[in-house]
Amino acid sequence: MSEAWNEGYFTDVGYTYGYYRELNPVFQRFCLLLRGLNLLPASAGDQHCELGFGQGVSVNIHAAANPGTYIGTDFNPGQTAHANSLARASGNNALLVDDSFEQLLERPGLPQFDSISLHGIWTWVSLDNQKIIVEFARRHLKPGGVFYVSYNCFPGWAPAYPLRQLFSLHDRFAGSSPVAENRVDAALTFTQSLLEAAPGYMKAVPGLPARLKKIMEQDRRYLAHEYFNREWNCMYFTDVADALEPAKLEFAGTAVPFDAVDAVNLTAEGSAFLKTIQHPLMREQARDYFVNQQFRKDLYVRGAIRLTPAEQAQQWLDSRFVLLVPADEVPLKFKAALGEATLQESIYRPVIAALAEGDHVPKTLRQLVASLPDMGFVQLQQAVTLLVGMGVVAPCQDDAAASQARKKCEALNRHICGRAAYSGDIETLASPVTGGGVSVSRMQQLFLLALAANRKQPQEWAQQAWRIIGGQGHRLSRDGVVLETAEANLAELTDRAAEFATRRLPILKALQLV
16 A cells, blocks of 8 residues: 555445535534524525535535535545545535645635535545644634534543554554455454454453444444544544634534433433532533543534524524434434433424425424424424434524525436446435535436336336446345345335335425435
8 A cells, every 4th residue: 555645544345335425515504503503594695615625515415405605635546536426416616626634635725615524534645634624624614614523532441442553463463455446345354363262451341342343244344444544533622612713613512413412422420520610621522531532523613603592593493404314214212322212202203294294394493382382492402403313303594595506416316326326326316505514325326217217106216227227246135135036026026116216205205305
């Protein structure tokens, strides 16, 4: 692996094609509203920047689905080429380059940005590059702008931090295979053998084998980029806050809606203790000990505009939300820092039903308050917050912003669905309603392709999908059993298409994907 340009970052295998909602300006504004901070509504003049965009899925979805302009960099030229292919397909006019952070810092003519975001970058770059990122924000984030950063952190990573060191050292000194995935497997096997020999460290941290087992179940491409870089700078929250201070960045909150609801994260004793801490940074750092935080998703602002309680309530009432899944598929249990939490059915089922009314058309909180008169504002506010945290509800942008974005979303989605005829690598489409991505599987994308070709009936969608995947030797499964005959596969596809038509398609229409 050459390090002439990659500075020790693992580039032997391409990054995954994941989508990250935390980079969505609409979602960021919602998370800041939770903390009582004000941001101006989206406009065509907005400028956004993503540092380290990977394969470019998120940056292109957001560039298509939001007003304004995007600029980004990822120093892997192959990933940048892929990102630009998506940009051309959508016509989003994003400027996506393969500059290093230092080269981007010195690039002439960059604007003042409304947001600068980096997801999964901070931990994996050198301390010198971290300083360049801070300087970039100092020069190019406008007053009132948002800075999003995610990173591995202590104390949650403290027990297992040496595992990563073993992975990296094995790859450095014993990784001989030219195939990156093979080197990852070899490092995992070596580490497993070491733990089986019962080293003294494992006695002090008895949960290591279970942690390693969970790691071994993950995508090898993801593991390569997560654990096998030369740099791996795990930090405490206050370390990062101190590093960002020269750019005049003030911690505003996290991009994790669950974090705004103490009841699902903290015991009564923990909550009471944290209330005794006056300094906000000290309180946030102490909170990480209570929840054993190992990965943070943080929002900073350059000059916070704080809302009065009345202003915050007004903005809440005007905010729109959309239900992303069929009402009967919303689980009433989810995992938070305290463990599994159970939602109260008498509260959440009516809220979910109200959001599903009218074929899932987005609703303002004001509309929900009117349709659920027995439920108070605070109760509804918390319910929506937790449902957004679970990923089954999304905040929406206004109709004007959605209208500006619709054509670009249509073009990008048409391109992604066209790729589904050959690959299932991207399973996210762009919604002008949410300003972000919506999970849509490869088979569902093939159904949308058939629908766009004026095939009206689910049976026709299934037939077209089978002509594509059947010709590629692909076979479906039902109940864990591979379906071998064409008849069985077509029957399975027809069932899936019928279910898609009745349960999923109305939601995609509400999200303006169809």
